Amino acid sequence: MTIRLTLVCGHTTNGTADTVFGHGTLRGDGLHEAGAGLSATPLRTPTVRSPSNCCALTSAALGLKTTVDPALRDIDYGMWRGRTMAEVAAADPHGLSAWLTDPDAAPHGGESVRQLCHRAAHWLNSLPHQTGGAVAVAEPAVVKALLVHALSAPARAFWRIEAPPLYIVSLMRRDDGWSVRPVDGSFPSEVVLHPSHRHADHSRRLVGRQGSHRSRDGAEQWLVRVPPARR
Numbered sequence: 001m002t003i004r005l006t007l008v009c010g011h012t013t014n015g016t017a018d019t020v021f022g023h024g025t026l027r028g029d030g031l032h033e034a035g036a037g038l039s040a041t042p043l044r045t046p047t048v049r050s051p052s053n054c055c056a057l058t059s060a061a062l063g064l065k066t067t068v069d070p071a072l073r074d075i076d077y078g079m080w081r082g083r084t085m086a087e088v089a090a091a092d093p094h095g096l097s098a099w100l101t102d103p104d105a106a107p108h109g110g111e112s113v114r115q116l117c118h119r120a121a122h123w124l125n126s127l128p129h130q131t132g133g134a135v136a137v138a139e140p141a142v143v144k145a146l147l148v149h150a151l152s153a154p155a156r157a158f159w160r161i162e163a164p165p166l167y168i169v170s171l172m173r174r175d176d177g178w179s180v181r182p183v184d185g186s187f188p189s190e191v192v193l194h195p196s197h198r199h200a201d202h203s204r205r206l207v208g209r210q211g212s213h214r215s216r217d218g219a220e221q222w223l224v225r226v227p228p229a230r231r
Contacts, residue, residue, distance in 0.1 A: 003127055003173040006045075006135045006183065007143050008062070009163050010054040020084050021077040021108075022139075049137040050074060058166075059137045066137060071123040074139040078110025103155035113145075114155040120145035124171075124178075143167065150178035 049055040049066040051073050059066045080088050088096050095107030103113040124146055127134070138146075140163040147161050148154075150171050168183040 003129070003131045003171075004133045005124075005127070005131075005171045005173075006133070007146060007167075007169050007171065008058070008135065008137045009140045009143050009165055009167040010050065010052065010058045010137060020082065021088070022074055022081040045133045045135055046131070047135040047137070048072065050139055050142060052139060055137045055139065062137075064135065064137065069123075069136075071119065072136060072138045072142055075113070075116045075141045075145075076110035078106065078108030080108040080110070100159060101156075103158060113158045116141060117145045117148050117155045117158065121149040124149055127173075140164070140167070143169070146171070147180065150180055152177075 047059070047064045047066045048069040049059050049064075049072065051068050051070055055072075056066075085096075092107060095105075098105040098107055099113075103117070106112040106115075120142060143163045144158055144161045147163070147169070148158055151157075153161075170181045170183050172179045172181060
């Protein structure tokens with residue numbers, strides 16, 4: 001039986017241009033567009049969310065009646081929670097560098113990216129076959145981890161996936177595994193996952209070829225083509 005899971009990123013901002021780990025307040029702009037993106041979702045579709053206040057407010061603003069699922073909790077940022085990226089970079093530059101490049105690193109004393117990806121994969125694989133359609137509202141980190149698993153990408157591709165506020169994407173599961181589809185054009189038609197920014201030019205030239213390839217300098221690329229949205 002087909003499972004169609006619609007993922008929605010909680011929409012937050014801290015009022016500055018800097019990233020805050022695990023903290024934010026609800027923004028109003030963009031909610032109308034997100035609501036339109038969910039308009040085709042059946043009213044009786046089961047909806048779950050992260051336990052966070054952010055996802056509770058996002059769900060309420062979108063008119064979704066949700067059930068809390070602890071497995072969808074945000075990544076544990078440990079002692080970095082509530083601090084800005086700039087603050088962490090100033091206090092622990094080596095730790096931040098490790099965090100952004102090594103999926104097994106947890107310099108903050110919390111959860112590593114690989115641990116988050118394993119948790120997300122377990123949740124996704126545990127969905128009952130009779131689920132049908134469902135909606136999940138979660139933090140961007142959790143959505144990215146779910147996409148890593150659905151795309152069969154390595155954990156280190158986590159930082160190469162963008163999941164902006166109120167980003168909506170649909171995951172479909174059939175017998176042959178998961179596929180990724182955009183909702184109202186919210187997902188780019190082509191996704192490039194590459195192990196380091198210095199290979200970005202090579203990976204862009206390879207867009208449109210499916211699977212794992214090597215660029216001219218021998219660096220591995222993970223390239224995925226996502227079908228365009230059906231209107």
